[in-house]
Amino acid sequence: MYQFWNKKNWNYKKYKAAQIALNKRKIKTTWVTAKDIEFISQFIKGSGICHGARNGFEVREFNKYVKTIGTDISDTALRYGLIQWDFHKQNPEWIGKFDFVYTNSFDHSYNPELVFRVFMEQLKKGGKCIIHTSDKMETILHGYPGDCFGATKQELIKMLGGEFYTFKNKNIYIITK
Secondary structure (H helix, E strand, O other), rough: OOOOOOOOOOOHHHHHHHHHHHHOOOOOOOOOOOHHHHHHOOOOEEEEEEEOOOOOOOHHOOOOOOOEEEEOOOOOOHOOOOOOOOOOOOHHHHHEEEEEEEEEEEHHOHHHHHHHHHHHHEEEEEEEEEEEEEEEHOOOOOOOOOEEEEEOOHHHHHOOEEEEEEEOOOEEEEEOO
C-alpha cells in the first residue's frame, strides 16, 4: 500500500488544496461510464450517496435507477448539484441513512481506513458500500498529492472484505453492512 500523506508531510490545508486543484483541472472529465453505473445498479436499491462526485455524472446516472445525492470536497460542488463535503468527515445526519454508498475516489483519501469506516456508518443494515477503482490504483504516482492512496487488488480485498467484481477492466468492491 502507498500513501502520499504521512506524519512527516501531513497538512490538511495542503491536502484540501490539492484535491480542489485536481477537481478543477479534471472538472469536465469522467472516469466512470454510464455502462459502469448500469452494471453496479443491479446490486443496489433504495437511496444512496456518491462521494467525490466531481461534476455529478455518477449522481445523474445513478438517479436513473435509484434516488442518489452526491458530495465533493471542491467549491465547485454546488455548481453541479452536489454537497460540498470532505468524505473523511462524518455528517451525523447521514449515519444509518443510505442503502448504498459509492465512490470512485477512494484513491484520493489521506486515510482510507477512516473513509471506509465513515462510509460503513452511513449505511442502513444490509446496505452496500461500493468502492470502484482501476488497476492504475496500484501504480500511483509517488509524490503526487491528488491521487494520494494506492493499493493492489489483494491489499484492498484484505482491507475491505466483501465481494469483488471486474467490469470492463475496472474493479468493483461491494461490502455489505
